[in-house]
Amino acid sequence: MLDAAGVDYTALPAHIDEESTKAALQAAGSPARDIADALAELKALKISQANPNALVLGSDSLMVLANGRILDKPVSRDQAAEHLIAMSAGTHQLISAAVIAEQGRAVWRIVEAARLTVRSLSPATINAYLDHEWPAIAGCVGCFRIEGLGVQLFDRIEGNHFTILGMPLVPVLGYLRLRGALPL
Template identity: 55%
Template sequence: MSMILASQSASRKAMLEAAGVPFEARAGHVDEGAIKRELIGVPPGDIALILAEAKALAVSVGAPGRLVLGGDSLVEVCGRLFDKPVSRENAAEHLAFFSGNEMRLHSAAVLMRDGQCVWRHVECARLKVRSLSDSFIQSYLHREWPAVSGCVGVFRMEALGAQLFEAVEGSHFTVLGMPLLALLGALRDLGELEA
């Protein structure tokens, strides 16, 4: 029996497929905005875990006995949290704000079975955004929009998003949106993958 990924994230699906983890994807519908409004002042890594757990729970209740993976990523720049851009103009505003600053990307994963959390983990990667000119931002969005519309941080590291940064500290998988190595360890510990 394969695991359920409570997400339609192309990046998370690609990571699991590449790592040879059998899964099926089902979106875990939760009102992220409402949850975040209740979590003012909570550290970003904890918010990412709470959102990942909410997504896993939304799917787990309808999948008895199945292992469900929920994930979430949050971008923090200068103490401010950023959601996915709502428009191309909003994406340009985000990129202008990120310019020259450090981005902290918090990626969380939660495994749940029968509505009970069996494992949770969050990692943080630090990405130094280079100084971005207005003309670069516009040409970048001309080439990457709408592909980055569903990406917190307005980038796909596996594409032109690499051009936004001058340095990255942390796991490549965390930057892509999931603490994959820790997850694989948990799946082995739970007997879901061969040890």
């Protein structure tokens, strides 16, 4: 997304323990919105501490089923099929958060949500979809790439396209312009 928007950046892995952090926040009763925000902040702060003079963007997305269950990225094709079965014929929420840090502290944040209504998915549909999309969707919460075949999983989509792609890009770009970090 940043490439397509003409943003000059360097991607650095934060190497944080997302699963432990997410589990601790869930055990404490934190809402999914706060968990996405906390993970984005943790990523931004980790890189910002090592690069204090840079504006550092951290982001995270969560897929929250209608029953409140948060789906992790699938680790296997079988788990992806389980996720798609759980999502079938329901309306779920995709939450995307972005935090910008500078000098080791968060200076800006945004959290946006989209509502995704998944059509009824038969076992044959799920298998055919995974035949085409696995393992490309292994790194995707919700087991889909909305910019590809994954769009066919849905009956209705409500929310910002970039939020669904994984980051609320338009507000991020607005903040970067405000800070003079973008030429346009």
